[in-house]
Amino acid sequence: MMSLTDESTDAYRRQKVYDSREGAAGGDGATAGGGCGCE
């Protein structure tokens, strides 16, 4: 509960929404590259 971040697989699925639906991804340790059909 006191972790600074979500559990890693939970963080990934949430961050994927933000990275693919908002034009402000990347730059903070997460990659702005990679890709999938939902981009």
Added chain:
Amino acid sequence: VKTWSLLVWLPWVAVVALTGDVRADGSASSFSDAEILPSSGSELRLESVMMRLSGFEQNGTGYQSQAGPVLGPGSERLTVFEPQLEVIATQGDRLRHRLWLPLDVITEASPNSIARQRPDTVSGASRHLESGTIDWATTYKQSPVLSFLMHSGIHLENPFRSWNAGAGATRAFADQNTVVTAGVLGVLDWFDKFYIDGTRHGRTERSTTTGDVGVTQILTPSTVANVNYGLSAQEGELGNTWNSVPLSLGVRGPELLPTERVRHALVGRLAQFLPWNGAFRGYYRFYADDWGIVAHSLEGQLMQRLTPMLYIGGLYRFHTQTGPYFFTTLAPIEATLRTADSDLAPLQSNTIGGKIVGDVPVQGLVHILHFEVEYDRYFRSNDLTMNIATCAIGLRF
């Protein structure tokens, strides 16, 4: 079919692991892990297994989509089914491995409408797309205060290949109260290039290089904070190549994007224990890039422990962004840069969500059975909504 077989398989893994010490006479094992597994200092030892299944259902419209009127916004209907498997194992006292396998099964209205106009086997495949990633990270603990990380991965999907590799280091100071991290990551994407009518024009690529540095500090016995700065530089084809833009001539043309992009992000995080057995987690992110996008994201999570094994959580996130200087919903024919992608538009978005999380101690090979159920609702100011449901089972050995 593969995904559904995984669904059947996941609960059986949990059952087998939970009953791992059952003997023929029905009595519980009296041997410890150390007695059963002799330690030579270099063998792999399973630490945890996490299995997560998520579903995304998106509805809305965007001017880049051809699934609608010629000059009007088209459908952005999208469904994604995403299983993930994460395995963490240690090797001796110094090495820790993380193997992570996310899969995606996607159906999408926009490429579907392109293929309907001019079907071809490659863009047809992207209407219903399966993709997967194999990602392996290894941490080497040089000393109690110094660790190094190596990371590599490959992403495969029907019209797309991607490779990534990175390295990082973590150094602790002041009796572990301060931790400094730094890392670099390179990504190469190689993918099919389409024209907006669905015809294929060979392959294209882009590269991304990211560097980041961060500091985590224990402020009080109940407060932890983190600040992180990251810089990404991208070069190559920076769009998906099938996005279209309505033109003033009354037809659609291809999206035209710069071939370079430099992105900055500054993130602050805070975790605070609350005296009524709760916790607050705060997050702020500032973002700016040389396309002219400036964004602010603010998020808060409140968690409340109900029993020693169970807690609930609620989440709210707000995001606002400006658009790039070449964003338009109706471009003049002479424009050399143009996009109508609704994801790049000036917008505000909101996320609300709630979750239930449990950690149940069990007897046997597995020590903790972890489970989560969560629902999020994402909605944007420019006509896009998403329902997201996720559940997870974790085994900690």
